[in-house]
Amino acid sequence: MNEIYLYTGCLIPTRLPHLERASTFVLDALGVDYERMPGQTCCVEPIGLRSLGVEAWMVGAARILAMAERDGRDLLTLCNGCYMSLSQARMLLMDLDERARVNRVLEPIDLEYGGDVNVWNVAEFVHAMGKRKFKDTVRSPQRRQVALHPGCHMTEAPIMDGFDALSILEDILTWCGAEVVCWGEGMCCGGGLSGVDDRISKAVMDATLTTYRDSGAGTVITPCPFCFIQFDVRGRSLPALFLTQLMALALGADEEAIGLRYHRTR
Amino acid sequence: MELNRPLEVDEIARASNLDRCTGCHRCTRVCPASEHGGVVPHQVVAETQEGTVDLSQDSMIWKCLMCNICSHVCPVRINPSYLITLLRNASAERGHAPKRYMEARSMVRSSGRSFPNTRLTSKMRGELGLPPLNDDQEAVDELLMLWSTTPMGDDGDE
Known part of the structure; x- marks a missing residue:
């Protein structure tokens, strides 16, 4: 049986499949035994859709957790939004009364969640595999100065004991051969208001990109596809790489094979 | 607690421990939207306590990035970001x-995904050697069955 379900979410497989390709390249190169999760639906997206209904968010996320548990798999997420939604739902469902209440909603579709699924972000998962495993697999160190943009929602879930999101990401970037010259903790891409209030969204994004450019970074690295699309498609002032793209390049991926040609900002 | 309807403002205020607020304004000082004319978190907290918070479509609650930075810095563990989420639920219920x-909700209701699976998606996935992205109607039906027990199940405005 496969070790883990790859939960691809909505944005990456539809608009940014090159990010999915880089991610599967990394998982294959590291020998991860995964399967794309069957029957997956939206996580439920934690900015716009949760704003319409927290209960719809909870039951949608609980369905995914319960399906993974039924099938004996953990969940591996590629997106900060999916990671936050599923991790937060998992934490709220540690409360036995809340779990019993939500399980009553799940009952008509023959699902029950028992609280026994781990939700991993791909950065956390790769980091847990260890420095030696990763560095032994590196074929092409990416010697570039980078700004590390964790994205606001990366910090919403508890990471492994003794680590925080920023230190995990910095470790991985260093393993890839990059030098972090700017740490974007608390820096926002503005994506939460994209398409809703584009003036505010752009002002916030511009302030963040200015900080990164002024640091001397030549590339911004982010584990979040929403931040990536802000910088690559809307910002257009500093090349952006999704975290698994940097990892894939370090592990020897061909730029063409992982679709870097689809980037708008080079 | 009933969950087949959004909470009203007085219920949100009680559930959010807003009486802890010391008025330090730290939430607003770190808010990336606030300095560009967006939400003013401490004002949302105060107006929710007073029962005067604006739930219209022009309200500042809809000018929040949901970055959650305000909630991280609150010294008394009020969660302004989640407060704004609950207020948005009440505003959405009023059609605002x-x-x-x-549109994202409609997409999820029809395909299970919040972004569209377009011809460009198929082309890119093919070029990258990725499997095609097929809609899973059984999965969508399951989600809609769950949503039918929540306010999101009401599709009368679509």
């Missing part, structure tokens, strides 16, 4: 949600 979010 942004069109963008309603």
Whole structure:
């Protein structure tokens, strides 16, 4: 049986499949035994859709957790939004009364969640595999100065004991051969208001990109596809790489094979 | 607690421990939207306590990035970001949600995904050697069955 379900979410497989390709390249190169999760639906997206209904968010996320548990798999997420939604739902469902209440909603579709699924972000998962495993697999160190943009929602879930999101990401970037010259903790891409209030969204994004450019970074690295699309498609002032793209390049991926040609900002 | 309807403002205020607020304004000082004319978190907290918070489509609650930075810095562990989420739920119930979010809801209701699976998606996935992205109607039906027990199940405005 496969070790883990790859939960691809909505944005990456539809608009940014090159990010999915880089991610599967990394998982294959590291020998991860995964399967794309069957029957997956939206996580439920934690900015716009949760704003319409927290209960719809909870039951949608609980369905995914319960399906993974039924099938004996953990969940591996590629997106900060999916990671936050599923991790937060998992934490709220540690409360036995809340779990019993939500399980009553799940009952008509023959699902029950028992609280026994781990939700991993791909950065956390790769980091847990260890420095030696990763560095032994590196074929092409990416010697570039980078700004590390964790994205606001990366910090919403508890990471492994003794680590925080920023230190995990910095470790991985260093393993890839990059030098972090700017740490974007608390820096926002503005994506939460994209398409809703584009003036505010752009002002916030511009302030963040200015900080990164002024640091001397030549590339911004982010584990979040929403931040990536802000910088690559809307910002257009500093090349952006999704975290698994940097990892894939370090592990020897061909730029063409992982679709870097689809980037708008080079 | 009933969950087949959004909470009203007085219920949100009680559930959010707003009486802890010391008025330090730290939430607003770190808010990336606030300095560009967006939400003013401490004002939302105060107006929710007073029962005067604006739930219209022009309200500042819809000018929040949901970055959650305010909630991280609050010294008394009020969660302004989640407070704004609950207020948005009440505003959405009154029909004031942004069109963008309603479109995403429609997409999930029809395909299970909040972004569209387009011809460009198929082309890119093919070029990259990725499997095609097929809609899973059984999965969508399951989600809609769950949503039918929540306010999101009401599709009368679509």
